[in-house]
Amino acid sequence: MAARASSVHDGARNPDAALANMGYKSELPRSLSMMSILGLSFAIMAVPFGLSTTMFYSLTDGQSVTVLYGWIFVSIISLSIAASLAEICAVFPTAGGVYYWSAMLSTKEYAPIVSWVDGWLGLVGNWTVTLSINFSGAQLILSAITLWNEDFAASPWQTVLMFWGVMAIVFSVNVFGAKYLDLINKVCIYWTGASVIIIIVTVLVMSDDRRNAEFVFTHFDASASGWPSGWAWFVGLLQAAYTLTGYGMVAAMCEEVQMPEREVPRAMVLSVAAAGVTGVIYLIPILFVLPDVSLLLSVANGQPIGLVFKTATGSAGGGFALLFLILVILFFAGVGSLTAASRCTYAFARDGAIPGSRLWAKVDKRFDIPLWGLVLSTVVDCILGCIYFGSTSAFNAFTGVATICLSVSYGIPILVSVMRGRKAVKHSTFSLGKFGFFINICTIMWIALAVVLFCMPTAILDLTPVSMNYASVVFMGFAMISLIWYIISGRKNFTGPPVPADISAEHDGQVVGGVGRITTVDEHPSNASSEGKGESSSFK
16 A cells, blocks of 8 residues: 555645546635534534434433433444544545545455445435435424414424425525635534533523433433333434434545545544534533423424423523524534535546436536536435425434435445455554554444434334334435446446556555556546536446
């Protein structure tokens, strides 16, 4: 890997040259800093927002013990996954992210299919994370009405229309405010930190009815779920796992950072560490002022956090003031997740893996963004939101699919790296050293368990077709689309991302990334003449 390490370090001086060495032409402005990427990752995880909108899961499946210790457990696991990805990202800093890494780490024979599968998992994960963030945001906005009118229950039409409105806003910001994304991401860090402080101080000071420490730190009750106690605790981890899942998405921003091999890995790990600490600081005070759990679980809109704030402050106005802080975090999360999803779409389309790839891989020179990739991501999410018309538990499916797809997409390059003896990351500038193998194995085991866990319904008491968790159905639907497109086009034309010449020369196409043939920079579709700039086609 000496040649690869050298090319990466050269990239610190000339990132565009390093990208060209990986087979791609730089088309996006490198205008983002490490703090911006940190803010983007922090925005996508959106700790107070994510924990608030998924509180229903952990309250159903164990209450305090699941909320608090589940968060700590998943934070440690997520930090391990982020570190494992950061180690690989430091070697291959490209917008292709996990999809590209899987191909480069694999063998010549399996690189195309491994990168195809991982690419589609990552793409669907990006889309559904964006969907779940903005859909839960729409529900949270409508839940504010119940602070004054407790009998209000939004209809499916009202919820979906609000969701489309939220999507329209975050889409517009990504297009017309693209040059301000760096600033938006940085502001997110300070707004989130200030919001957490304001919320915890307010609820602790104003609440007249506080729980005791025994409830906060030792209370466990999974009777509302119907699951056995131990299994209920694991099912309830979806709250934490869903919130702490977006850090790997920022790899799609590598081509917009000056020193991606250094800054993006650091941002991944630091954002998870910061999110873990923020979550503990936020959750403990909330548990101390938690109203009657059965009352929270009976909230018609499934978003009990507004009632928590209203009860703690003693007024609807006070509750809304705290809820407003969370809604602004929704704005940052919605914008950031759609940004990452559009870059993921652009990168995967650039290698000809999506129907209509030429269009989705175009970079609009007016805004310096992959505009059509942004459009596709937005339209797909808006269509998926219509599932809510058929199932009021659609949000369960969205969060489950997002968590499963992203987790598995993260796990594939880690698994391939382990199977290849971790040779490709031996000289990574973000090396895990002698602990790397152990950390990688732990993350793989957790991801395998998570796939099963998050297909489970939150509760099995009074389970109906409407309340069922359809995560597996949505997951299989996208799997069928991927399989059909592979049969139609992929198996004939798709050979994976281009192989850097230094890797192929050093390993003779056997150890790392041996796709069908070596594709030089000049041959790669993204380096075509100016007339075809930004377009992509399958490799032949």
